[in-house]
Each structure stands twice: as structure tokens, then as C-alpha cells.
Amino acid sequence: MQKYLVGGAVRDQLLGIAVKDKDWLVVGATPEQMLKAGFRQVGKDFPVFLHPKTNEEFALARTEKRSGSGHTGFICDFAPDVTVEQDLCRRDLTINAIALAEDGTLVDPYGGQQDLQNRVLRHVSEAFSEDPLRVFRVAQFYARFSDLGFTIAPETLNLMGKMTESGDLRSLSGERVLAELQKALNCPTPWPFFLALRQCGALKQWFPELDALFGVPQPQYYHPEVDTAVHVSMALAIACTEQLPEAVRFAVLCHDLGKGLTDPNDWPHHRGHERLGLAPINALSERLRVPKAWQKLALVVAEWHSHVHRIHDLSPETIMELLTALDVWRKPELGEQFMQACQCDYRGRSGFTNKAYQHIDLLRQLINATQQVDVQAVIADGFAGKAISEEVARRRLGVIQNLCSPT
Incomplete structure (x- = not known):
């Protein structure tokens, strides 16, 4: 032995x-x-x-x-x-x-x-093609070792492409692909994972919503990097550098999926991309069987992240709607993760990587202030039944109005 x-x-x-x-x-x-x-x-x-x-x-x-x-x-x-x-x-x-x-x-x-010396990822034998999961494993290793200068051998990438074309990747379960995605999301630089999958065609099969973002332009005034996929890669890099939770990283990955569905005649503008992004997030989440908490955060980030960028111009009623969507009074951690994702979106742009995102300061102040509205005090004031929640909402809106009123 x-x-x-x-x-x-x-x-x-x-x-x-x-x-x-x-x-x-x-x-x-x-x-x-x-x-x-x-x-x-x-x-x-x-x-x-x-x-x-x-x-x-x-x-x-x-x-x-x-x-x-x-x-x-x-x-x-x-x-x-x-x-x-x-x-x-x-x-x-x-x-x-x-x-x-x-x-x-x-x-x-x-x-x-x-x-190892030449920094090359190369398959051992043709038996590599017998296991479709290996396409995602190679992509994951590419992300893990990209900082060390590793590349994928051309013959291995070619074999990965043939495996994708054969349709064998469709036999994989969402859970198995998700496991490789999680490993990639926990790399310091996860974007090579998606680039490798795109090179062999697997991204279009398993992440078509993300694949659709490549080459989609954005207004250069707001996004000097222009390409939507490049922006997502930069925002995701911020999330990983800051070692934010996996749920936040997934939300950042998905936050602009709606831009792949806007009318090309309107490009580089993407009016309504926030709500357009909800359907592809649901589709991707179901395909990969992601945790429900990930899906929920990704949805709220996609729908509301643009509002935070112009929070100083929002009406108190819209801010109240945002805080309600975040459910910050029952689930404060959701609000915190939402703000983390928004900050990644803001900083994930050319020239903005190290800039402070001051909009978050006002949002956090609004959340903290409205959390001070005491439900028990409302009940003590004689409100009962449905009137309790209505009065709580009215008082919270009053707090928002006071904080947002011009001085």
C-alpha cells in the first residue's frame, strides 16, 4: 500500500x-x-x-x-x-x-x-470532454489564478468550445454550475470566469442574460468605460475587493441585466432598464437555483439602484416607497447589503474606483431615522388594527419629509 x-x-x-x-x-x-x-x-x-x-x-x-x-x-x-x-x-x-x-x-x-511554470491551464487527455462540468471548472481556475498570469491553452479552449456545441453542458444541474460560480465569486478577480465561458460559448448557454451585455454602450458622461459588461466587471471587482457577502456580489453581477433588453434605437440610453432587469434576474436565479435571499436582493438592487444615485432629487413619497421595498424596518441587513451593492455600482466606473459615494450617507440617515418610529408608541396613542400600520407609515413619511426639506 x-x-x-x-x-x-x-x-x-x-x-x-x-x-x-x-x-x-x-x-x-x-x-x-x-x-x-x-x-x-x-x-x-x-x-x-x-x-x-x-x-x-x-x-x-x-x-x-x-x-x-x-x-x-x-x-x-x-x-x-x-x-x-x-x-x-x-x-x-x-x-x-x-x-x-x-x-x-x-x-x-x-x-x-x-x-505551472508556464502558467498554462491544459487538459490532461481527451477524456476531459467526458465531464461537461470541467468547462466551468477550467473557467473557475482561470479566475482563481488570473492574478498569477495563467492562460487557458488554445487546444483546451477549443475542446471546451466543442463540448459546448455538442449540447452536453445542458445535462448539468443548476446546483453544480452554481457551485462553480460561487467559487469564482469568491476570487479576488472573478471576471475571467465569465470571459472564459464566453470564449467557448458556454456563457450564452448558461448566462445568456449576462452575455447580452457585451458591447452594449452606455452614456460616456456617466460611464467613461462605455461598455456595459466592462462596467459590471468593474463593479464586481469592487465587491470582491471589499470582501462583500456572496449575495451582494450576485446582486452586483445582475444589477444592469435590463440594459441588455432596452431598445437599441435609444442607446446609449437605457430608459426603464431597472424594471426590465427583473425578468432576466428571475430567469437566471431559477436556472442556477440560487438562494432566495440572493434573488431577492438582486431584484431590489436592479429596480432601485438608480433611485439612490439621484436620492437628493426624490420626493419623500418615493423615498418612502424605496425604504418599504427594502423592508428596512424588519430586515435591516437587506438595506445594508442594498447600499453596498449601490456603492459598487457607483464606484465601478472608470475614474470613480476610489471616490466616496455620498448618496449612501443620506440613505443611511433616512433608514436610521425612520427606524426610530416606535410602533408601541403608536399603539399607546390609541391606534388599533389596520390604523396602526397606517399611522406608523404616516410618521415615517413625516420623518423623511423633515430630513429632506430644504434648510
Whole structure:
């Protein structure tokens, strides 16, 4: 029985990146031997075991043969005579197909070290095309390592394009694609994920609402970067740099989807894009099965973000409508995340990256002031039933009017 450190742990160690999780490969063992040694078995498709003390994963060396569609349609052979080289051959990228033996020897039959040196993401073999999820994994790795200068090998990108054209990506579940999207959104620079998908055609299949933004112009006076997709990429970069919650990052990604649906005859203006963006957000959210909290925040950001940019010109009634839509009195965290997304939208423009967004100060002041309206005080004043909520709303509107009145 031999064990090897494999996968991301070896890759990151060679890149000088801190290793977070360790995965081990076991050659020459049977499930019975692993159980006898005290390991706990997990997984149904093939034997993976947890170390009795460290809880690290130990997987038996295996080969895979395609037996159906999708990323789960495989027959696995994990016989004791499967070699480390055979196991590495089934992996996605050469940089993930390097093993470290117990004596410190590197097993690298597919040139992973050379590709790490050259900063290239390259598929190990043609078997790559048997798993459609790998298209999204490559895109995700491209985002993760873009700051290190990695590129996707032309032959790998070409293969990803063929996989997309075949329609095999449609067999994936929304949950699986969402998992790769989440990893990308947690990268310092997530936009390469979408660029890679667009290069191979997968963006149009799974994110058509986002794909429609590329090349759509905006008024240069407000958006010196002009292209809507470029603006979204810049706003998303702000959200990631600030390490904002995933829900905010998703909302920023979706906030201008309506601009892909406005009348081209009106471009570069996008009148009504706020409400036009609601349908594509719902469609994308349902396709990816995103958390309902993400979807709700994305919808309210899309519909109301433009109002915040001109909050000093809004009527008290419209501000009241905005705060009601945000439900800031019951869910203050929604209001906070909304303001974070709006700030990313404001700063995600050429020349605005480091500018303070003062409109948020007034909005936060309005939220804090209206939160001071005491429902119990309204009840103590004799209001009952439906009249309670009406009086609370009237008092909140009064607070807004006082704060917004000219001095």
C-alpha cells in the first residue's frame, strides 16, 4: 500500500500558495483493508475514506469509463492494481495531475510542473470532454489564478468550445454550475470566469442574460468605460475587493441585466432598464437555483439602484416607497447589503474606483431615522388594527419629509 498527496495541495505547494486541504491517493489497497485500518468510508460512487484522526480524505486509485451523460455518468474501477499514473490520467488539468510520494518524489506524467511554470491551464487527455462540468471548472481556475498570469491553452479552449456545441453542458444541474460560480465569486478577480465561458460559448448557454451585455454602450458622461459588461466587471471587482457577502456580489453581477433588453434605437440610453432587469434576474436565479435571499436582493438592487444615485432629487413619497421595498424596518441587513451593492455600482466606473459615494450617507440617515418610529408608541396613542400600520407609515413619511426639506 502506497499513499500520495494529490490535487490542489500539490499544485498550491508548488505555486507557493498556502495549502488549506490535503487529499490523499492510496495505491494497492482494498476497501476492506482501509476499513480494517480504522478509516471511515464516505461516498457512494467510489470508495473515499476519512482518516480516523485527521479527517483528511483518502481515495483509492481508480480509473473511470463513461457510461452515460452528465458529470456523474461514469463506471469506476478501483482495483488494487490501478497505478498512480492511471489515476492521474483521469484528472481535469495537468496542474492538478501531480502526485507527491511519501519520499518526496513528484509523480508528474503529464507535464503539470512545466505548465505551472508556464502558467498554462491544459487538459490532461481527451477524456476531459467526458465531464461537461470541467468547462466551468477550467473557467473557475482561470479566475482563481488570473492574478498569477495563467492562460487557458488554445487546444483546451477549443475542446471546451466543442463540448459546448455538442449540447452536453445542458445535462448539468443548476446546483453544480452554481457551485462553480460561487467559487469564482469568491476570487479576488472573478471576471475571467465569465470571459472564459464566453470564449467557448458556454456563457450564452448558461448566462445568456449576462452575455447580452457585451458591447452594449452606455452614456460616456456617466460611464467613461462605455461598455456595459466592462462596467459590471468593474463593479464586481469592487465587491470582491471589499470582501462583500456572496449575495451582494450576485446582486452586483445582475444589477444592469435590463440594459441588455432596452431598445437599441435609444442607446446609449437605457430608459426603464431597472424594471426590465427583473425578468432576466428571475430567469437566471431559477436556472442556477440560487438562494432566495440572493434573488431577492438582486431584484431590489436592479429596480432601485438608480433611485439612490439621484436620492437628493426624490420626493419623500418615493423615498418612502424605496425604504418599504427594502423592508428596512424588519430586515435591516437587506438595506445594508442594498447600499453596498449601490456603492459598487457607483464606484465601478472608470475614474470613480476610489471616490466616496455620498448618496449612501443620506440613505443611511433616512433608514436610521425612520427606524426610530416606535410602533408601541403608536399603539399607546390609541391606534388599533389596520390604523396602526397606517399611522406608523404616516410618521415615517413625516420623518423623511423633515430630513429632506430644504434648510
